[in-house]
Amino acid sequence: MSSGTIPFKNLARKNLADVQLRGNLLRATQHSLAARASAVSEVPEWELLRTAAHAIKKEAVDHLATYLEQFEAQVQASGGHVFWAQTGRQAAEHVVAICGHHQATLAIKAKSMTSEEIGLNQALLEAGIEPVETDLGEYIIQLAGETPSHITAPALHKSRAQIGKLFQEKLGCSYTDDPQKLTQIARSRLREKFLQASVGISGVNFAVAETGSIVLITNEGNGRMCTTLPRVHIALMGIEKIIPTFDDLQIFLRLLARSSTGQRLTSYVSIISGPRKTADFDGPEELHVIILDNERTSILAHPHMRESLFCIRCGACLNTCPVYQRVGGHAYGWVYPGPIGAVLTPEMQGLTRGRELPYASSLCGSCSAVCPVKINIHHMLLWLRKSVVDSRRSPWTERLIIRIFAAVMKRPRLYRSSARLARLLEKLFAKRGKGLPVPGWSLHRDFPPLAKQSFHDLWKQGGLS
Numbered sequence: 001m002s003s004g005t006i007p008f009k010n011l012a013r014k015n016l017a018d019v020q021l022r023g024n025l026l027r028a029t030q031h032s033l034a035a036r037a038s039a040v041s042e043v044p045e046w047e048l049l050r051t052a053a054h055a056i057k058k059e060a061v062d063h064l065a066t067y068l069e070q071f072e073a074q075v076q077a078s079g080g081h082v083f084w085a086q087t088g089r090q091a092a093e094h095v096v097a098i099c100g101h102h103q104a105t106l107a108i109k110a111k112s113m114t115s116e117e118i119g120l121n122q123a124l125l126e127a128g129i130e131p132v133e134t135d136l137g138e139y140i141i142q143l144a145g146e147t148p149s150h151i152t153a154p155a156l157h158k159s160r161a162q163i164g165k166l167f168q169e170k171l172g173c174s175y176t177d178d179p180q181k182l183t184q185i186a187r188s189r190l191r192e193k194f195l196q197a198s199v200g201i202s203g204v205n206f207a208v209a210e211t212g213s214i215v216l217i218t219n220e221g222n223g224r225m226c227t228t229l230p231r232v233h234i235a236l237m238g239i240e241k242i243i244p245t246f247d248d249l250q251i252f253l254r255l256l257a258r259s260s261t262g263q264r265l266t267s268y269v270s271i272i273s274g275p276r277k278t279a280d281f282d283g284p285e286e287l288h289v290i291i292l293d294n295e296r297t298s299i300l301a302h303p304h305m306r307e308s309l310f311c312i313r314c315g316a317c318l319n320t321c322p323v324y325q326r327v328g329g330h331a332y333g334w335v336y337p338g339p340i341g342a343v344l345t346p347e348m349q350g351l352t353r354g355r356e357l358p359y360a361s362s363l364c365g366s367c368s369a370v371c372p373v374k375i376n377i378h379h380m381l382l383w384l385r386k387s388v389v390d391s392r393r394s395p396w397t398e399r400l401i402i403r404i405f406a407a408v409m410k411r412p413r414l415y416r417s418s419a420r421l422a423r424l425l426e427k428l429f430a431k432r433g434k435g436l437p438v439p440g441w442s443l444h445r446d447f448p449p450l451a452k453q454s455f456h457d458l459w460k461q462g463g464l465s
């Protein structure tokens with residue numbers, strides 16, 4: 001874990017000055033929001049589904065150990081292997097060890113934010129294993145040498161023209177910005193890799209305790225190729241991916257696709273219960289499931305924060321957030337961007353590193369309103385701000401201003417004299433054609449004019465009737 005503070009403000013400022021980026025972000029997020037709104041409007045029982053999903057996640061998280069052990073037993077009963085990783089490093093080392101055991105020099109990957117979280121590509125490269133992302137968005141990002149800027153749409157910050165130029169430069173093909181042609185180019189390059197790889201690595205959308213099944217939700221078919229073509233499949237999941245029963249799945253399937261891409265159902269829903277059986281037509285000979293903690297049990301122990309483990313990574317809170325829409329995912333400085341990233345990063349990377357992130361919000365509550373599992377995201381951000389202040393990690397100037405403010409508010413006479421002084425200053429600045437300069441406020445907008453008379457004066461004059 002890096003110890004430096006993520007400079008959100010600086011990164012955001014840089015991105016705000018990038019006109020192309022802002023246009024790309026706004027177009028993509030508005031498109032997703034419109035698709036979501038239309039898909040949600042078709043489901044009159046949407047709120048009931050959200051409430052049910054919240055209850056299922058609460059049940060799973062409240063009894064996490066029980067359900068995880070049940071899941072482990074079921075995976076093992078169906079012939080799979082389970083590895084418990086306390087840290088990201090342990091998880092990455094285990095993946096490398098499995099690849100080494102099979103003498104793999106190439107590993108194909110289906111999109112997994114968890115693998116980004118643990119820096120898996122770097123670990124594979126250091127071990128001499130070539131990781132190849134097969135999700136189109138991730139493939140673009142890998143070619144560009146960047147990190148994803150969105151949970152479900154990693155290359156959302158790039159325009160078609162930028163992707164066309166990237167393909168031309170990195171793949172040596174003719175320039176095109178036609179999405180179908182670009183997809184065909186990527187597909188033909190990736191096809192060779194699918195056929196060569198002996199190890200496929202995927203994430204997990206849901207892990208069903210009752211049956212030991214892992215569920216993958218994708219749109220491109222690459223997930224299914226990654227989990228069926230290679231001889232070995234490694235699935236990487238955070239402990240929070242567990243749901244108790246197979247029946248629970250139907251609720252999440254309806255919520256996730258609509259919240260994420262505005263689809264009624266994603267193109268592929270793969271339910272994997274163990275490695276290939278004798279009578280099976282296809283599938284891997286070996287299935288390894290890595291169950292990752294990586295600070296999640298610390299979140300679990302925190303009564304104000306544990307709800308963040310309910311997240312199903314749909315990305316809706318990112319799309320709707322007025323801050324994310326303008327600054328994009330890279331401003332958040334770590335794997336998880338947007339409102340849920342502003343909650344998860346301080347929890348997983350530490351409050352010192354993520355101390356600017358809880359302030360990356362207008363606290364409008366739009367994130368909580370769209371969340372399909374009803375996570376109270378903006379309340380968590382508020383709680384984290386309190387933690388930043390309580391732990392004296394906020395800037396000293398801010399702390400001083402708040403102390404002066406508190407001292408003034410507690411003393412009526414001092415308050416009245418300060419108000420008179422403020423009115424005097426306001427008049428002086430008005431003569432120069434300026435508003436009252438208030439640090440941090442009047443840099444980008446005017447401070448509202450003070451009332452001509454204070455409430456106290458009006459009260460004394462009996463002018464309130």
Ligand code: SF4
Binds near residue numbers: 259367373377
């Ligand atoms: S917090 Fe809610 S809205 Fe945001 S990604 Fe997670 S599930 Fe989706």
